[in-house]
Amino acid sequence: MIKSKSLILRTATRFLLPLQLLFSLFLLLRGHNEPGGGFIAGLVAAGAIALYLIAFNVDETRELIRFSPHDLFGVGLFLACIAGIPPLLMGHPYFTALWWRPEFPFFGEVSLSTPLLFDVGVYLTVIGAVLAIVLALAEAED
Amino acid sequence: MLLAVLSGFLLALIAPWIYQQAGDKAGWILAVLPACLAVYFATFLPDVIAGELIVEHYAWVPSLDVDLTMTLDGLSLLFALLISVIGTFIVIYGSGYLHGDRNIARFYVFLLAFMASMLGLVLSDNLISLFVFWELTSITSFMLIGYYHENDKYRKCAHQSMMVTVGGGLAMFAGLILLAMIADSYSLMAILEMSPSEIAGHDLYVPMLVLILAGCFTKSAQVPFHFWLPNAMAGPTPVSAFLHSATMVKAGIYLLARLQPGLGGTEIWMTVLPVVGAVTMFTGMYLALRSKGYKQVLAYSTIMALGVLTMLVGIGTEAAMIAFVVFLLAHAMYKATLFMVAGIVDHETGTKDLTVLRGLKSKMPVTFFCAILAALSLGGFAPLFGFLGKELMFEAVLDAQYLSALLVALAMGTAMMGVAVALILGLRPFWGELSDTPKDPHEAPLSMLLGPVVLASLSLLTFLALEWVDAGLIQAAVPAVWGPEFDFYLARWHGINMPLIMSAISIAIGIGIYWKWDAVRGLMNRLEWLYERGPEWVYNKSMYGGLPWVANRQTRIIQNGYLRNYLVTILMTMVILVGYTFFSRYDEPLSLALDVEFYHVLLALVLLGAAVFASVTQSRLGAVASAGVVGFSVALVYILFSAPDLAITQVLVETLTVILLVLVLFRLPEFVSFSSRGARIRDIIVALLVGGLVTVLLLATGQEQFYDEAISAAHIEGSVALAHGRNVVNVILVDYRTLDTLGEIFVLALAAMGVYAMVKFRAKDDEL
Incomplete structure (x- = not known):
């Protein structure tokens, strides 16, 4: 591994x-409204952690993210899958988008939806998958 | 009715828990379900006899025309009753037979699931759901046959039964789809309502028939696929008893009978089926006579019965279909009994060698009673139900439209050997001097005797109370396979006619064969070399010789481990397939009049330059860096054409790619060997072809309006109104086409696992 002394x-x-x-x-x-989304956001987060990996080392990076990357993409896939279940329970086809706009104090109206849950799933899957690859390769250096 | 089918699966799920709670009594408790099912189906009898077709609709995948509609007519009812009644006794018998076995809970699970699959199969109206249940029976029976999975030989037997039946099942699947194309419906009711000539006249009739027959013949162990059935005895005896009498092998027979009113009546049907069936029955009986293991003889005699049934369906006359129903019923009763008897004998004496077993009647009187009744029914002796089956079979064969003489000869030979086999099974082990056996024989426990006693008595009672059986079951089942215009009733005595004379002759000669059994077997064994070169030899050769050989070869050629070769294969496949389709179908002139600005040209030059540099440079770092330049230039292209999401993604992916490459590059040596001149020329040609093809495709898609209105317009329009999002790219990803995205992230996760496995579990250097 490149040992950055900088x-x-x-x-x-x-x-x-x-x-x-x-x-x-x-x-x-x-x-959902401007450029972005789960995939891009996941890549940014994974890139950030990869930078940390280059600046520090594998052990410190693992300590930083706490969860195993495999768990991350497992949870991500799980969330993405269950995002389709609420519409199923309401008699719509799998993955029909459902929206919910509750009022919160201070925040005002907040838009929550099953596509958001799905996007969070994509986000975690991307982070987990990229980090799993990067960490595996970095560890193989030794 | 759907609930009746599913209840078996549900009970299978909780069977281990019930076993934990109830222990040895679990078999009796679990048997309550099939018993209830039997009663439940029996309540339909009056309606079905009155000619009613009971239909219950359940949607499953309506968009694909797949449903779980359950229909109950005479044929389904007959099978459902056989399955549930015999299933009840098998569950109870199994609890005694496998008493103390540590895996018995697993036996209950698979047996109940197997029974439920079989019920689903005979009740399904939809071809697809029928096929699903069909395959479920193959899988569950695989688990049952491979019950003693610690033994390598038994595992192989289970494997073989599955390969043969599932292989045929796949062919049948294709055949069912063709059938649905012919009839334009997946519903059996709709198919059978069509006029047979309409089906038979269709261009696809012959391929469809061949494929469906492949499925039925493999499942029902017709020659030359019969070899898996004797091997399937590797499972515990209750499994064999169930498999042979009412389920699994009867599935193919069921489907043939079910389809016969629609597909039958053609010359090919009326020659192929009877000939295959007749050859099967003769071969089965011949092999039975030659064997000396109790279960083995039984297994071959099942092949005989399956052959008879196939032959009768093929002949397809009114008399043949009546004979079919009667023979089916008779066979189910005596075969289940005999298998359970075989299990008892094996269990209590420790051997199943028929040449050793003698004189058990004083030690096991009840078993003897069951065995002799069932065996006489097998041999076609009056006053047992099997007698009727044999008479009617002779009658049908004599009236067959095609090849009657051949069928009569084979049937006669089969019947003679059948009589001998019946005596070998029912009389020989019990009569004479008591012989020495590994275990001291004594009568079996109640759980193991219940089934044989009831079923053997039924073989007798059904004959004695023939009028009831006739009115109750036969009159209900025959119209389902023959048609409503049916005017026939069964009688015990038809006077002295041709079938009776044939029967008498077969009994006389059969007794003679029995008398000289040892000599006959000695004679048969002279042909030993022939048996060793049978279909099973072909199967083993191709399965354990040919298949690995082909797999090895194709792996060495196609999966040779060189990424560059994979790429060439993939790209050239694309060039040939897409290129051929494109140039053979597209004849518009391509126009190069594009709207080009000077900065487009500039960007294109940078791209080109970087790509060329990447392919000619001799340094890895240089190649990586220039590939990066290509990537970032592409991102610029996206920005120029206002696709910010794509551009961001491209930039991020490029960044991560560089990080990954840096991590990998450190581990690689300098470039040492370069491609040969020939390889380089090949690569240049491939690259030019791919590039050219993609360019032409892009030009064509650019000038072609595929739909009246572009899809993008509809997407953009619905974005805010329907999906509450202004970023249409993301709306497509997480709303319009969510399932695609789900697939993609699964691929991503799988790729990550693949890399992880490759890096972490690679072979140690010294193992290479």
């Missing part, structure tokens, strides 16, 4: 990582 990279990464992850969430949530 203090600048490490310090910058510490600050960049939260911003990148926030940005990825932003992309995820706005995706």
